[in-house]
Amino acid sequence: MPQRIHLSSPHLGGLERGYVDEAFASNWIAPLGPHVDAFQAEFARCVGAPHALALSSGTAALHLALQLVGVGPGDDVLVSTLTFSASVNPIRYLGASPVFIDSERDSWNMDPVLLEEELEARARAGRPPRAVVVVHLYGQSADLDPILAACERHGVPVVEDAAEALGSTYKGRVPGTLGKAGIYSFNGNKIITTSGGGMLVSPDEELIRHALKLATQARDAAPHYQHSEIGYNYRLSNVLAAIGRAQLRVLEDRVAARRANHTYYVRALGALPGVTFMPEAPWGRHTRWLTTLTVDPARFGADREAVRLALEREDIEARPVWKPMHLQPVFSAFERRGGHVAEELFRNGLCLPSGSNLTADELARVVNVVRAVHQRR
Template sequence: MAERPRIYLSPPHLTGSEAQYVQEAFATNWVAPLGPHVEAFEREFASTVGSPYALAVSSGTAGLHLALIEAGVGPGDEVLVSTLTFAASVNPICYLGARPVFIDSERTSWNMDPALLEEELERRARVGRLPKAVVLVHLYGQSADIDPIAAACARYEVPLIEDAAEALGATYKGRAPGTFGLAGVYSFNGNKIITTSGGGMLVSADEALVQHARKLATQARDPAPHYEHSEIGYNYRMSNVLAGIGRAQLQVLNDRVSARRRNFDLYRRALGDLAGLSFQEEAPWGLHTRWLTCVLIDPEEFGADREALRLALQAENIESRPVWKPMHLQPVFRDYPCVGGQVAEDLFRRGLCLPSGSSLTEADLDRVVDVVRRCAGR
């Protein structure tokens, strides 16, 4: 019997219009970094999220690295960061010789707990050890509760950097997450809600910050007829070809959000009656894009644990993935402190991300639902 087609967690979804922009780059010989598509993509993206300035870069990780540099982070500094996230949120802190301090999640949005952050900043202020920055991650297409976090950072004069890699298209009280702090960073990796195959965007309301980050991202070349360098720089610019792909993708962002929310609605209707299975809720402060549909499994009520369900899906050639393993549990970060951690640990232990791509058909979703229902009550 032939194996059924693979259902991926979150595959790229192209429109067909990307080829026009890529062909234009080829026809004009703008295939190297920089070029008219890069400049246009920056303008269009800034307009989409409501930020005055944007810088297209080679990855979201590169954008975070630049944002941390602009915040003044350096060797020996401490940076508070969400523990429930992907390692790319933390690695740039370590690139700079700084020390991550992890903050637990709250259960409403699964993002950084504002109360824990406030307590930690207050404690550090008393002993004169405020962090150099806070990196707030917006997970799975849902914004964190930004207002109390931004207020706490402002109170203690600690720069706020937003990792919105997973939250393009989401809203927080009508605004785009990623536009509240000193800088925000987005990702266009192949699994994101829109993709350039690889790439990212740094945004900020601070023109000087973006201009300096632009210089650093272009090997920190000083204005001169020869190659002159007074700072260490990086090769972090996005190519004109990839920016062309991004321009086409950006035009269908709202369609992609709608498709992923439809996936979630179908899952909820088809699986909402199962004991021991619950969905990540949409927080009351904004729109959840449902970049990934995430469920929590209570093994006693459901009849199987999260890993058994994942393996059952895998046996049917369906990709699913556990919720992020908290950073404070990762071997590479085990020596760094964590404030709390129990919520993130529980979400990891019980959480599973179901296939959520915007190109999924109803037949694809029915296959997933069938496996989940058969796995329940075992």
């Protein structure tokens, strides 16, 4: 029987073992060490960020970023609605309330026009948000210039959630490095992985220094254990940082492989009636971390769910596009601006297997199933 095809499985090469062996040989197994220091420095150079801090997850990085830009109980934070819940959960950790902003169609990311409308309405009402979290979705940057300009006019800091977008570009710049702080994820399904891990970057050296303190249980500078604020256990281990250093070396190869997957799918499926792929916006490079499309049931002859279930019957993992946060039971009581674009993308959107280690035969299996659904209908 053919093996299961996963949506986005880890892709390890020949470099990781050497770095990990070095960590074991040096006995640096704790959540600090030379590989952590080197990974932070190498990552900062890779994305062009002045300062970087390796952490246990992208969620941990976002939690610290929001806390350090001043988010606290009773605050409002504007955030993309078309995203994974990890973009929103840290807002609630801090006792703040999310306010969801709909997507635009050029990139499926936060709509700058709706963001501006919400900021202006809140300014008139005397209810400015404490921060804006803009998510770069599925490997593509949001349209950052108007977003940053609107937030600067209203004095609101921007935190970039680039968990899915390492390797993407925006007008020659790197998403995640243009706001007050940016976060990245190295979860097992991401374009590069440390098994579990994340990175916080910022041009603000003091923000990173304070984040480091909070991430290590907020221990004060003293020979004994002394704490003047609440901290967290958020540091990345030296062993996982070793894996990250090896993965970072092949980032461009991983981007090229995922973009090649997308090209294959477009050539094989793009002419089918009712199939439309997530566009690549004109402002930068889409990594195609996940190849994502929409299915118009009236033209294709079947809906997105019929395609997904047909793939699953052949042991192929595909997933719906993120269910918008304003439709999630846990967030349904919170405010939103717009929502119909994200709802339509969720209703019709499907993520195809996109791993950089997919074989030609596996890609053909996926395509054959999708085409067969259309032909049967």
